[in-house]
Amino acid sequence: MSAIVSNTNNAIGNGASLKVDRIRVGYGKTVALHGISLEVGAGEIVALIGANGAGKSTTLRAISGLLKCAEGQVTWGGQSITNWAVDRIVAAGIAHCPEERHVWPNMSVQENLALGAYLCRSKAEIERRIGIAFHRFPRLKERSRQLAGTLSGGEQQMLAIARALMSEPRLLMLDEPSLGLSPKMADEVFDVVREINRHGVTVLLVEQNVHNALSVASRAYVVETGRVAASRDAASLLGDPALLNAYLGGEALA
Ligand SMILES: Nc1ncnc2c1ncn2[C@@H]1O[C@H](COP(=O)(O)OP(=O)(O)OP(=O)(O)O)[C@@H](O)[C@H]1O
Numbered sequence: 650m651s652a653i654v655s656n657t658n659n660a661i662g663n664g665a666s667l668k669v670d671r672i673r674v675g676y677g678k679t680v681a682l683h684g685i686s687l688e689v690g691a692g693e694i695v696a697l698i699g700a701n702g703a704g705k706s707t708t709l710r711a712i713s714g715l716l717k718c719a720e721g722q723v724t725w726g727g728q729s730i731t732n733w734a735v736d737r738i739v740a741a742g743i744a745h746c747p748e749e750r751h752v753w754p755n756m757s758v759q760e761n762l763a764l765g766a767y768l769c770r771s772k773a774e775i776e777r778r779i780g781i782a783f784h785r786f787p788r789l790k791e792r793s794r795q796l797a798g799t800l801s802g803g804e805q806q807m808l809a810i811a812r813a814l815m816s817e818p819r820l821l822m823l824d825e826p827s828l829g830l831s832p833k834m835a836d837e838v839f840d841v842v843r844e845i846n847r848h849g850v851t852v853l854l855v856e857q858n859v860h861n862a863l864s865v866a867s868r869a870y871v872v873e874t875g876r877v878a879a880s881r882d883a884a885s886l887l888g889d890p891a892l893l894n895a896y897l898g899g900e901a902l903a
Pocket residue numbers: 676679681699700701702703704705706707708857
């Protein structure tokens with residue numbers, strides 16, 4: 650696996666931590682987040698777990714600027730990034746890999762990757778980052794000219810992660826990276842997440858498979874109907890099936 654790129658672009662982000670402070674976020678008149686607070690320290694892997702519709706994806710969307718916060722603050726490296734434009738948040742070192750991957754199906758693997766570096770003006774720099782992505786994901790290199798829509802689900806997930814890394818983030822937010830994947834493929838994805846983290850990228854992970862999430866993360870927040878219901882270290886949560894069942898019901902340790 651590659652040595653991760655050094656991050657030269659970001660004004661903030663090196664060694665930065667994320668702080669979400671009582672954000673209230675809605676869709677039209679429907680309030681989805683009723684004052685969520687959480688912190689992700691530099692170098693950590695933190696998981697957000699919770700039942701369907703609890704507000705996990707909405708939290709990631711608010712951090713990445715896709716949704717506006719009606720109240721509360723998002724702070725990154727000590728600076729408020731609340732309601733900044735998406736591009737500015739990407740430039741500050743935060744990348745969001747959304748649920749269901751959304752690779753561009755009619756573009757090649759290489760073109761998808763290049764678009765992940767859309768804020769970068771230098772062709773040579775984009776090429777350099779693609780080289781790093783191919784070193785890290787050899788299976789994508791073998792398929793560099795293949796249309797993304799013809800990749801397997803696992804390969805598309807790898808491409809989505811590789812594309813998010815093309816902005817050279819210090820914080821990578823992953824929404825349900827194992828969704829729809831075989832257990833073996835999901836294991837590969839989580840190995841990649843660990844490897845990315847080992848090379849200095851902080852990770853905030855939303856994951857429906859609680860066992861996987863708590864195996865890869867050091868800490869977790871349990872989200873319930875737009876609020877943080879519990880915050881614990883991952884090992885202690887894993888060892889507390891009663892608590893997990895209380896918040897997640899039958900889907901807890903599926
Ligand atoms: N585009 C939307 N328009 C209106 N309401 C939405 C929209 N997206 C999500 N919601 C609502 O916001 C709430 C939180 O949804 P969110 O997708 O954040 O939950 P989640 O915890 O990520 O769940 P899941 O695991 O099912 O994706 C839910 O009540 C959901 O119905």
